[in-house]
Amino acid sequence: MxxxxxxxxxxxxxxxxxxxxxxxxxxxxxxxxxxxxxxxxxxxxxxxxxxxxxxxxxxxxxxxxxxxxxxxxGRSPLEALSIGVPMKATDIALRTNIVTISEDDVPFEEQMIIDHSSGEISTEDAAVLLNAVKEELQNETYQFYVGTSYRHLLIWDQGEVVDLVQPHDVLGQKIGPNLPKDDALRRMMIRSYEILKDHPLNQARKAAGKNPANCFWFWGAGTRPSLxxxxxxxxxxxxxxxxxxxxxxxxxxxxxxxxxxxxxxxxxxxxxxxxxxxxxxxxxxxxxxxxxxxxxxxxxxxxxxxxxxxxxxxxxxxxxxxxxxxxxxxxxxxxxxxxxxxxxxxxxxxxxxxxxxxxxxxxxxxxxxxxxxxxxxxxxxxxxxxxxxxxxxxxxxxxxxxx
CATH class of the missing domain: 3.40.720.10 (Alkaline Phosphatase, subunit A)
Known part of the structure; x- marks a missing residue:
């Protein structure tokens, strides 16, 4: 059978x-x-x-x-297995979505989350954008890895399982109340927006009528799995x-x-x-x-x-x-x-x-x-x-x- x-x-x-x-x-x-x-x-x-x-x-x-x-x-550790990322017992994995926020002329916290998948962006385009942010933000504590489409990964050395909001749960809402309480994660999200909103690839996406992939969104934190x-x-x-x-x-x-x-x-x-x-x-x-x-x-x-x-x-x-x-x-x-x-x-x-x-x-x-x-x-x-x-x-x- x-x-x-x-x-x-x-x-x-x-x-x-x-x-x-x-x-x-x-x-x-x-x-x-x-x-x-x-x-x-x-x-x-x-x-x-x-x-x-x-x-x-x-x-x-x-x-x-x-x-x-x-x-x-946690969700992200399972995705780490797929990508082939070796996790230590002290590592925390976090899903890193590349999302679309509104780019209104207001403070970052007042922006709206428009699309959790950035118009189902291709893996190839997403990798370009992730690497642009990675060049500035990656260090011994925070390591970024390319996944599939809008779904990517952050490994946080000696991190903690913090409570994070799923982006698809807050579509159409202001992002301020839904940002991480952890200062470092919140700062990285803000900086990712500053790097990505004027990136040439996103300018081309907007010209083509596509949603820009203009901000990182962290969620799904967890520890190394054992099935x-x-x-x-x-x-x-x-x-x-x-x-x-x-x-x-x-x-x-x-x-x-x-x-x-x-x-x-x-x-x-x-x-x-x-x-x-x-x-x-x-x-x-x-x-x-x-x-x-x-x-x-x-x-x-x-x-x-x-x-x-x-x-x-x-x-x-x-x-x-x-x-x-x-x-x-x-x-x-x-x-x-x-x-x-x-x-x-x-x-x-x-x-x-x-x-x-x-x-x-x-x-x-x-x-x-x-x-x-x-x-x-x-x-x-x-x-x-x-x-x-x-x-x-x-x-x-x-x-x-x-x-």
């Missing part, structure tokens, strides 16, 4: 008036998911442990079978397919195989077909038992507040990832169980993550069920199937535990 998780990051949502009271998942044209839902189990999975923030870090750990209350030490081996825990050889450093870092920590797909970039225009084919190949040709296919686009569209683009991202997931994986595994004649789900909701209305349970769909190629339901938030709740502890969802996929 082979096992597949297809995860549409942030895919779940709330009913939207502009969609006649439907969620993007209900509204989207998803013929493959509609077909599967008639022969699958659907239900709700609570991925965020009680009292923890609804982040992609805690949620994806849960979906992979790790109790975040036991294993979570148990996925293979030792499950008895399965697992692969990760994702464009996001967080997911790659979780895979490194869990001893899973990371598969790089050319053109996979975490945006709406990612290489969906390449991810699907990589999933088929790792199970059929490479002898892996489990694959985790992570698609970031629905989450990014939720943060952007774009109904149209979030719907489109779900339709792409259906037609360009789920369908080819199912058809490819069917053609290969392998038995498999596939779970489709988000890690957390990213509702358009609030443009950030929430802790609501997420809908899951579980298909077994060897034992298709017969139902009339569709896969969405409302019908998943009505099904009565509910997994209260997110990290137990993996056992359910593996057939080792029932609702």
């Amino acid at each position: 082979k096992y597949v998780i297809v995860l549409g990051d942030g895919m779940a949502d709330w009913p939207i008036e502009a969609l006649d009271g439907r969620t993007p998942l209900e509204y989207a044209s998803t013929p493959m998911m509609d077909e599967l839902s008639k022969v699958s189990e659907i239900g709700l999975l609570h991925t965020i442990p009680e009292g923890m923030k609804p982040g992609s870090d805690t949620a994806n750990l849960s979906v992979l079978g790790y109790d975040a209350r036991k294993y979570y030490t 148990s081996s996925f293979e030792e825990k499950t008895g399965l050889k697992g692969s990760m397919i994702s464009a996001v450093d967080l997911l790659k870092g979780i895979a490194v920590g869990a001893g899973m195989k990371n598969i790089t797909v050319e053109g996979a970039n975490g945006t709406l225009e990612t290489n969906y077909e390449g991810k699907a084919q990589a999933a088929i190949d790792t199970l059929v040709k490479d002898g892996q038992d489990f694959v985790y296919v992570h698609v970031e686009a629905p989450d990014e569209m939720g943060h952007q507040g774009s109904i149209e683009r979030k719907v489109k991202s779900i339709e792409y997931l259906d037609s360009r990832v789920i369908r080819p994986i199912k058809e490819g595994l069917d053609a290969a004649g392998v038995d498999y169980r596939m779970m489709v789900l988000p890690d957390h909701p990213t509702p358009i209305k609030v443009r950030t993550h929430t802790s609501d349970p997420v809908p899951y769909m579980l298909y077994d190629s060897t034992a298709p069920e017969s139902h009339t339901w569709n896969y969405n938030e409302k019908e998943a709740k009505a099904s009565g199937n509910y997994i209260a502890q997110g990290h137990e969802g993996l056992d359910h996929l593996l057939g080792r535990k029932t609702c």
